Amino acid sequence: MSTIREVAKAAHVSVATVSRVMNEKGYVSEKSRKAVLQAIKQLDYRPNRVARSLFQKRSGLIGLIVPDITNPFFPQLARAVEDMAHQHGFQVILCNTDEQFQKEREYIKSLEAMHVDGLIITTNYSNNPNYEELEVPVVALDRVLQGAIPTVTSNGYEGGKKAASLLLEAGATELAVISGPSKLPTIKKRRDGFEEIAGTHLVASIESPFHFQGALDAANYLFDHYHCNGIFAASDVIAAAAIQVAAERGITIPDELQVIGYDGIELGQMISPPLTTIAQPIYQMGELAAKLLIQRIEGTPIAAVHHELTVEIIERETTKRKDEEA
Missing domain, CATH: 3.40.50.2300 (Response regulator)
Structure with a gap:
């Protein structure tokens, strides 16, 4: 790999002149500029990104x-x-x-x-x-x-409200939310919006990690301790875990249990049955x-x-x- 010194030597100019040409700063005669550009092309010189960023104050x-x-x-x-x-x-x-x-x-x-x-x-x-x-x-x-x-x-708050409204309109009467970590303000808004509309129909509100194995554990905990016929999951991954656990327990979807996710990732179309979700853009x-x-x-x-x-x-x-x- 060529260096800036080799470019300067081939163009018969100083290293400083090569730098001025590369960074388009300072005066350089037209003759020297053409010589530098020709040397760069001949040597296939590619300046080190970090070194160049020190000159341009921009790394890209x-x-x-x-x-x-x-x-x-x-x-x-x-x-x-x-x-x-x-x-x-x-x-x-x-x-x-x-x-x-x-x-x-x-x-x-x-x-x-x-x-x-x-x-x-x-x-x-x-x-x-x-x-x-x-x-x-x-x-x-x-x-x-x-x-x-x-x-x-x-707008997670509005998304949570939409999820609760849809489940109630679809006939679910015992609602649960499997939230992500409540320390995240965006996740808390999803849960809060859902719980506001669910009102007295809310039977459970639990938290889950976002990764799939943790979501499986959370879903198992929910089914072990509560009875519900409508679940809002704070992410599509959590919803997929709830659907898998329901299938393992012989719970039919959507006849016995309805599930809504949140995100709108492509995975939702691939699972069986395909997931109803609150889609983020x-x-x-x-x-x-x-x-x-x-x-x-x-x-x-x-x-x-x-x-x-x-x-x-x-x-x-x-x-x-x-x-x-x-």
Whole structure:
């Protein structure tokens, strides 16, 4: 691999002149500029990204921190972030924390050392003080962080209300909610909205991890301790776990038990029976988060700090249609 010194030697100029040509800063005669460009082409010179970032004050890198890459929700978010970043000449570095605070902190340090231009965070630690102290722009995605950090979320409170209303309209009378970790404000809103509409029909409200095995344990606990004929799960993965446990126990869906998830991931269409869900606009959320971050990187004022996108019901086969009610 060629070096900047070899380019300078081939072009018969100084290293400083090569740097000025590459970064388009400072005076360089036309003759020298052409000589440098020709040498770069002949030697197939590709400048070290970090070294170049020291000159340009821009690395072209964005860090994306997710808590669990095995959860299908996050790859769909990442795809949208990467698409928008690529359109604007940025590359995305994906960091999976496995929901571990220490690992998350280590990634933050590593990304700072790589001179990333900004970070998009989908952390499970919303009270992490490290983000307020960062010197690069930060945007929170599907999460709410402390301070004035811009956020992109969906309207989970309204989503929870929609889920309860649909179950009641479909004839369910004993409702349960399997929430995600209540320490996450976005998850708490989903549960609160559901419980408001469920009212006296609510028979159980429990928490579950987002990963599938933990959700299986939570579903088993629910069926062991409560009787219900309508479940709202705070994620589609949790809903899939509830459906599997119900099948293992011989509970038919939707005749004996109706289930609604939350997210709208592609997995919901693949399970049997296909899942009714409260769908977040996942792609638009990732796209907007990346757009906001790029605006902050470029110093462009953003119109609002908190962006809450609307959700919609996608009815499939885990809930009854009104004309199917017993």
